[in-house]
Amino acid sequence: MSEQTKYLLDESRIPKHWYNIQADLPKALPPVLHPGTMQPVGPDDLAPLFPMALIMQEVSTEREIEIPEPVREVFRLWRPSPLFRAHRLEKALGTPAKIFYKYEGVSPAGSHKPNTAIPQAFYNKEAGVKRLSTETGAGQWGSSLAFAGTLFGLDVTVFQVRVSYDQKPYRRALMETYGARCLPSPSTETAFGRSVLAKDPKHPGSLGIAISEAVEIAAQREDTKYALGSVLNHVLLHQTIVGQEAMEQMAMADAYPDVIVGCTGGGSNFAGIAFPFIGAGLRGGAKPRIVAVEPAACPSLTRGRYAYDFGDTGHMTPLAKMHTLGSVFTPPGFHAGGLRYHGMAPLVSHLKELGLIEATAYHQTECFAAGVTFARAEGIVPAPEANHAVKGAIEEALRCKREGKAETILFNLCGHGHFDMQAYMDYSAGKLTDQKYDESELAMALAGLPSVPEPA
Amino acid sequence: MSEQTKYLLDESRIPKHWYNIQADLPKALPPVLHPGTMQPVGPDDLAPLFPMALIMQEVSTEREIEIPEPVREVFRLWRPSPLFRAHRLEKALGTPAKIFYKYEGVSPAGSHKPNTAIPQAFYNKEAGVKRLSTETGAGQWGSSLAFAGTLFGLDVTVFQVRVSYDQKPYRRALMETYGARCLPSPSTETAFGRSVLAKDPKHPGSLGIAISEAVEIAAQREDTKYALGSVLNHVLLHQTIVGQEAMEQMAMADAYPDVIVGCTGGGSNFAGIAFPFIGAGLRGGAKPRIVAVEPAACPSLTRGRYAYDFGDTGHMTPLAKMHTLGSVFTPPGFHAGGLRYHGMAPLVSHLKELGLIEATAYHQTECFAAGVTFARAEGIVPAPEANHAVKGAIEEALRCKREGKAETILFNLCGHGHFDMQAYMDYSAGKLTDQKYDESELAMALAGLPSVPEPA
DSSP states (O other), X not given: OOOXXXXXXXXXXXXXXXXXXXXXXXXXXXXXXXXXXXXXXXXHHHTTTSOHHHHHHHHOOOSEEEOOHHHHHHHTTTOSOOEEEOHHHHHHHTXXXXXXXXXXXXXXXXXXXXXXXXXXXXXXXXXXXXXXXXXXXXXXXHHXXXXXXXXXXXXXXXXXXXXXXXXXXXXXXXXXXTTOEEEEESOSSSHHHHHHHHHOTTOOOOHHHHHHHHHHHHHHOTTEEEOOSSSSHHHHHHHHHHHHHHHHHHHHTTOOOSEEEEEOXXXXXXXXXXXXXXXXXXXXXOOOEEEEEEETTSOHHHHSEEEEEESSSSSOSOEEEEEESOTTOOOOOOSOGGGOOSBOOHHHHHHHHTTSOEEEEEOHHHHHHHHHHHHHHHSOOBOHHHHHHHHHHHHHHHHHHHHTOOOEEEEEEOBBOTTOHHHHHHHHTXXXXXXXXXXXXXXXXXXXXXXXXXXX | OOOOOEEOOOGGGSOSEEEOGGGTOSSOOOOOBOTTTOSBOOHHHHTTTSOHHHHHHHHOOOSEEEOOHHHHHHHTTTOSOOEEEOHHHHHHHTOSSEEEEEXXXXXXXXXXXXXXXXXXXXXXXXXXXXXXXXXXXXXXXXHHHHHHHHHHTOEEEEEEXXXXXXXXXXXXXXXXXXXXXXXXXXXXXXXXHHHHHHHOTTOOOOHHHHHHHHHHHHHHOTTEEEOOSSSSHHHHHHHHHHHHHHHHHHHHTTOOOSEEEEEOSSSHHHHHHHHHHHHHHHTTSXXXXXXXXXXXXXXXXXXXEEEEEESSTTSXXXXXXXXXXXXXXXXXXXXXGGGOOSBOOHHHHHHHHTTSOEEEEEOHHHHHHHHHHHHHHHSOOBOHHHHHHHHHHHHHXXXXXXXXXXXXXXXXXXXXXXXXXXXXXXXXXXXXXXOOOOHHHHHHHHHTOOOOOOOO
């Protein structure tokens, strides 16, 4: 009898609470500031954008926040997601390490994003909201919110970065199949979009611009709220279901990670797999090494400044203290669109400052090479974003091989690459390059960071 | 507490045997004939194309055939697949029926095809084969065999119908990511391909032509065998794991189907979900209605003739008695490429003749409409092939509504549509039409069926 490959939990064991790391932080998170007054925002300041239930989660310091039963009911469509032991990858690498991966590609949208799209749609529906507006890059988040919208009967409007809208029509088709409306951003629907188009009618768009457009629409209409797919505390909170399940599944495998690896764009996927384990360590349990992997072409954690900055290009959002490349920084157009954001989640940034996590950056061709190695060994073709975690995990496994250590490595495979085969075609044709950002542009973007009074 | 959504089996409960319906048939299957002598073929006649273990499965009448442990070991990557209760679809339809679906889209290739690709690769590897050749249309089968090839260390060459090769590059990219070689068919690699190109250098190809090319390559080389993704008895045998698991999962749900629906192209997906239930009925158990759903543009079961015919256009394969539209019939280019084959599996055809199954045909636009209804209710976007089963199941559920009957409906959702979003885009843009085949072409193809002596 061979060793087990896959660790499954019954749907009755979908967690009943999200884990809120704010309860266990040795030092509280710096407050978020109002873009007009530069003073800490209160719940009412955020009310035009979010329903109060989500605002309360944003600022909560309760350790456990209950997952509503209608949300768990939808999660049953794909949760609990499987945890795999990567026997074949271990063999291919010749490593003494044990590699485990949690797989979030089993969701209907193919990524971890529905974990927060579903509760966000639920709380908005409960609050009487009729329509959600949001932004998306490659479309993982937009398609997940479209999926959530159809299940809860909400209209969803998605501003998709124009270059992705034009070049990657398949996730847009997924959004439209779920009944959402998808617009290329910058668009003529918003004042901010029109102002960008006035300067450059062929502007390719960016996540920062699309966020400004989605926020503008939500702020103007009583029946419309805004939904964000990463960065914010409540979004990271919703993803902790991933790490909580993984903890139970690792126990089934009679194992505990020595190292946890996650890819980081805005930070929600990384938080999902890592926070429950970090929290257990903060409460006196084992302390695995926690490794955040980001793209070298958009390296907020490894090259950004820890400072107050806007979440969007139009400077409509509150300011948060985070690792940032500057809200006007435009990352090169690499394939992992989900990691292409100037800032890092305040909670992830805070943990980095506290020395509780490590960060490293890789270029996209080495990440695709890792993804192909993984696909040929384990069968699953990872999304370009997930390839960064695969690369990080393989590097740890090869270190274990060099050092002769049988460590246990856990990573989150946050989505499948079935919508991203053009990127694999470009990779195998040798057409992918390792874009570098412009150092002088980064310096300028950092020099332009807003100056805010340091709160007492 | 709400009703259960998902029925999961532990990986220890992956079936240990395939179910062979030939053991329970009230009348034996007509023999397969040699294309030269028109006499029944023996195992040795097939030895150039297949390893002996598969040939023995092809002709076996044992009820249970053991699944080798290394095959079950690979199956653990995604099997047992989930069975879902479609609560939301039932509600959307307002039907008293209970709808269950088995979901095969969780495999790494996104469809049911790896269920036979894995054992075929295993038996070939065991027999010392180095290379497999095969054909593929849209690419479900080719990508599944490529996946199996990388796991067992076999080189895989795939002849892909040229029109799909050119228009649908993403499954090709998947094959290449798994390390397979993919050629557009007709190709210049084979004598038959060259003969087709000599007549028409821009020939769009067909599955019948691609089969001829793959068979030619395999017949010529000692180290190379041929692999087929449907139609043959051993392929249908391998898919019965789907129905066996579904039977266990229905028992967990304390239910048994009154109606089973499957889409049919070559017949393997349909056989997989239906044969174990048909067999139970033949052995004295309950007899659910069994409904095969095929595309109206390629209606072998509902409009074809039950006669001996070749499996390929080049007439290199043996002749089998089956429902056929004629081996020179070219179906219109609709989107469900996996259902675009002139013949039907001999076993499925035989069951139709014995009155053990029903058959119906639908046009593609009504199938896509059903797929969008399903996606908006259940979250999963089905492959175009699977939409035929969805349409069939919805029609049964609506009949139950009209008749006020709370019947239990089971169907197999054989794959996800993430590689097929162009088809959904065309559908939502109103660009999909219901192609009709040419009646006079069908009449000519049927008139050209080979005349063979009826075996005693």
